Amino acid sequence: MKLLRDTWLVFGRYFGLFIRNPVWVAVxxxxxxxxxxxxxxxxxxxxxxxxxxxxxxxxxxxxxLLVQLGxxxxxxxxxxxxxxxxMGVIERLRVTPVSRIALLLGRAMRDVISIxxxxxxxxxxxxxxxxxINPVGVVVVLALVALIGLLTASVAYAVALWLRSEDxxxxxxxxxxxxxxxxxxxxxxxxxxxxxxxxIALLNPxxxxxxxxxxxxxxxxxxxxxxxxxxxxxxxxxxxxxxGARAFSKAVA
Amino acid sequence: xxxxxGSNVIETTGLRRTFKSGKRTVEAVAGVDLAVREGEIFGFLxxxxxxxxxxxxxxxxxxxxxxGTARVAGCDLLTQPDxxxxxxxxxxxxxxxxxxxxxxxxxxxxxxxxxxxSAAASGRAAELIERLELEPCADxxxxxxxxxxxxxxxxxxxxxxxxxxxxxxxxxTGLDPQSRARVWQEVQRLHELGITVFLxxxxxxxxxxxxxxxxxxxYGKIVAEGTPEELKRAxxxxxxxxxxxxxxxxxxxxxxxxxxxxxxxxxxxxMVRLYVDRGEVAMPAILRLLDANAMQLRTxxxxxxxxxDVFLRQTGRSLRETAA
Numbered sequence: 015m016k017l018l019r020d021t022w023l024v025f026g027r028y029f030g031l032f033i034r035n036p037v038w039v040a041v042x043x044x045x046x047x048x049x050x051x052x053x054x055x056x057x058x059x060x061x062x063x064x065x066x067x068x069x070x071x072x073x074x075x076x077x078x079l080l081v082q083l084g085x086x087x088x089x090x091x092x093x094x095x096x097x098x099x100x101m102g103v104i105e106r107l108r109v110t111p112v113s114r115i116a117l118l119l120g121r122a123m124r125d126v127i128s129i130x131x132x133x134x135x136x137x138x139x140x141x142x143x144x145x146x147i148n149p150v151g152v153v154v155v156l157a158l159v160a161l162i163g164l165l166t167a168s169v170a171y172a173v174a175l176w177l178r179s180e181d182x183x184x185x186x187x188x189x190x191x192x193x194x195x196x197x198x199x200x201x202x203x204x205x206x207x208x209x210x211x212x213x214i215a216l217l218n219p220x221x222x223x224x225x226x227x228x229x230x231x232x233x234x235x236x237x238x239x240x241x242x243x244x245x246x247x248x249x250x251x252x253x254x255x256x257x258g259a260r261a262f263s264k265a266v267a
Numbered sequence: 268x269x270x271x272x273g274s275n276v277i278e279t280t281g282l283r284r285t286f287k288s289g290k291r292t293v294e295a296v297a298g299v300d301l302a303v304r305e306g307e308i309f310g311f312l313x314x315x316x317x318x319x320x321x322x323x324x325x326x327x328x329x330x331x332x333x334x335g336t337a338r339v340a341g342c343d344l345l346t347q348p349d350x351x352x353x354x355x356x357x358x359x360x361x362x363x364x365x366x367x368x369x370x371x372x373x374x375x376x377x378x379x380x381x382x383x384x385s386a387a388a389s390g391r392a393a394e395l396i397e398r399l400e401l402e403p404c405a406d407x408x409x410x411x412x413x414x415x416x417x418x419x420x421x422x423x424x425x426x427x428x429x430x431x432x433x434x435x436x437x438x439x440t441g442l443d444p445q446s447r448a449r450v451w452q453e454v455q456r457l458h459e460l461g462i463t464v465f466l467x468x469x470x471x472x473x474x475x476x477x478x479x480x481x482x483x484x485x486y487g488k489i490v491a492e493g494t495p496e497e498l499k500r501a502x503x504x505x506x507x508x509x510x511x512x513x514x515x516x517x518x519x520x521x522x523x524x525x526x527x528x529x530x531x532x533x534x535x536x537x538m539v540r541l542y543v544d545r546g547e548v549a550m551p552a553i554l555r556l557l558d559a560n561a562m563q564l565r566t567x568x569x570x571x572x573x574x575x576d577v578f579l580r581q582t583g584r585s586l587r588e589t590a591a
Contacts, residue, residue, distance in 0.1 A: 020380070023379050031367060101363065101365060103364070105357075105363060106362075106364075106424060107363075109352060110380040111382075
């Protein structure tokens with residue numbers, strides 16, 4: 015009960031800050047949109063190559079973009095936390111009896127909402143290009159993206175609380191997210207990949223999320239890969255929340 | 268150290284905190300015993316890096332101690348941190364308000380975190396805004412505040428839930444003299460309301476003017492504790508300098524030297540210099556003695572040691588050098 019109330023309060027604070035500066039939604043949409051306009055057309059010509067999943071270029075590519083949005087959209091959230099550390103905000107909140115899990119969840123929920131809004135915009139914009147999807151599929155995919163966002167945000171906050179400086183946070187976050195995204199088959203299906211790259215992808219949990227998202231867009235909701243991807247993300251998400259909440263209760267300014 | 272029958276708001280025994288830096292273990296707080304009484308303003312004085320902020324952060328539940336025990340506001344710090352949090356307010360050095368949010372919003376949010384209803388939090392926020400003279404800026408973003416307004420808002424945040432104990436970490440560092448005086452005034456008002464205040468400072472005049480009792484910490488250990496008066500007396504005592512008419516200087520010196528309240532006496536440059544325990548008691552006695560012996564007192568001056576003298580004596584260095 016207290017956890018719910020506290021999470022709601024913390025969410026309200028950060029959501030309030032967010033809607034007063036909605037430019038971030040636009041910034042978040044621009045990058046995947048550029049991919050869709052400037053990169054996806056290249057896929058059209060190789061969509062007929064053997065090994066390329068059936069279902070059309072956009073139904074293969076957009077799920078990858080959504081997963082990427084889930085991750086990149088949340089990877090940078092630590093920056094605002096570091097500036098709050100400097101202002102003493104986090105220390106001030108930690109002296110109150112507020113739940114430490116709420117300190118994490120309230121903010122991460124705001125991040126997830128922002129990612130979901132961006133995802134919806136992206137899906138709508140992709141429809142005229144030839145994306146096809148059913149309403150249930152949209153819900154499942156958004157749930158998956160939300161889990162990825164929550165997972166990434168929790169890790170990002172824990173890392174920010176640990177590093178406490180933008181100068182070390184930025185390189186760490188951006189050099190670690192890129193290989194994770196590349197080996198998950200976000201841009202191109204790993205069907206084309208050499209054996210060693212496929213093996214790496216097997217170890218990368220995010221590739222299961224990408225597979226799940228693609229199956230949904232290929233109208234294959236019953237595929238066990240969908241459930242597998244969602245469960246893997248949910249478990250990792252839970253672990254990340256525990257880690258992040260611990261970071262909030264221990265943070266030393 | 269612990270007064271009989273008096274209730275202590277803070278009581279620590281052997282409180283310590285070590286940090287690991289690489290393979291070395293640094294002892295930031297090396298066994299601190301403290302007793303802060305209800306309703307007093309307690310000053311924690313020491314140079315940067317002496318362990319005062321670390322001690323404060325431990326007492327405010329921000330950092331677990333490595334050793335020792337502590338009771339804060341009637342609850343055990345180690346086993347009941349949540350109950351401690353409900354009873355204390357804390358104003359850190361950085362303050363804690365977000366530059367992008369208005370002062371009023373921050374106050375209300377703070378109140379809500381302590382479980383207040385929306386209406387109660389708004390009411391209390393309005394009350395504090397008035398008391399702390401924040402009306403002109405309450406609905407502006409904190410980033411636009413002057414240093415003094417920001418500091419008053421920080422204090423307001425610490426007071427939202429009416430704590431019985433308020434921690435202030437260097438409350439006036441970086442403030443102009445006028446804002447500083449305003450903060451002092453506010454601290455004194457808290458004192459009148461019966462709130463216990465535990466503050467750290469490296470300004471000796473602040474500790475002297477504001478605090479009922481002081482502890483000086485250096486290298487993680489308390490090196491002196493007492494009222495400002497006691498501390499100053501323990502160091503050197505007061506100095507009374509006087510001159511007498513005629514050729515009676517030597518006679519006056521001999522006479523006064525023999526008195527029990529005089530620790531040391533010397534004559535120099537036509538003046539008699541006496542070291543006494545309590546100047547304000549010694550001066551009338553000196554007056555009467557000289558009178559009774561038909562010596563004419565020309566001038567008499569009392570010099571009291573400052574906390575600076577205390578600090579120098581206890582730590583071997585001047586606070587002003589180390590505080591920077």
